[in-house]
Amino acid sequence: MGLFRATIEALHRGLSKTRSSLASPLASLRGRTIDQETIDELEHLLLTSDVGVTTTEAIIQELRGSVADGALKDKDIIDILREALLKRLQGKDRTIAVADSSPTAILVAGVNGVGKTTSVAKIGKALRDENRSVLLAAADTFRAGAVSQLTTWAERLGIDIVKGEQGADPAAVTFDAASAAIARNIDVLLIDTAGRLHTQEPLMRQLTKIQAITNKKIDGAPHEVLLVLDGTQGQNTLIQAKKFSESIQVTGIFLSKLDGTARGGIVFAIEDETGIPVKLVGIGERPEDVEPFDPETFVDALIDISR
């Protein structure tokens, strides 16, 4: 789905905190002879930027070999790192899946407060801006105020919504919304769900049920199951990704709040540890603050290649 356009300016703004943790110290390594000592410093830098042990070790090990071979003598440390980081992110399908025949159903899940509802609004707006018809399903019937929060977004964005009473069965709301999506010939159905902890067994089962109901109503649905992870939560997100994957088949990650963290490096840890591609990133609270995750744009913004 040619959904989103990545703009380096927007990401650059959003990632300003991450950049201060990674790019500034990185800049001080610039111009230095790349020897084992420089590599040591780079290793420390990557580890403190939440890039994670797996990615850091993989990159550092390769670089040590190249230093020993004398292959890096005349190279710029930034170019080398850029190449190494990009290599880690290559070969993943980051497109948003689309149904052969409408509607496409996108299920959005995650723990409390990570930005699920906001992300649903963001995706809804992006789709609507491309003249696609969108329907929201307010399947978070658990938390007080959740339905009205999504309803407010729907009204602001001029998007239709299907909802139930607070406390209603979210699977029933999903069923109604899927039926409406078919009846109204909607392009994309976006299903917002309640936040839940992976320790809350009944709630996790409910999510499995929502997924199953969607599939029963719409062929091949949900076409995307996006897990929203909060970029400010660091290593905690890894546990969430693993646990949710045990209940539902997560097809992509929406990494929210990248504007609020100095830990953009978490993208590498998430992909290395879970194998799930980051597909979209949230860089603010406004509905337009969403970007597709494009490795090149992201790495350039992260290490500030353009300045």
Ligand SMILES: Nc1nc2c(ncn2[C@@H]2O[C@H](COP(=O)(O)OP(=O)(O)O)[C@@H](O)[C@H]2O)c(=O)[nH]1
């Ligand atoms: N800075 C920032 N805040 C965000 C982002 N996405 C969501 N939020 C905020 O996070 C809070 C929780 O969002 P909400 O969508 O209600 O989370 P939910 O409980 O997962 O549905 C709200 O204050 C949002 O405005 C983001 O990308 N950046």
Ligand SMILES: [Mg+2]
């Ligand atoms: Mg919500």
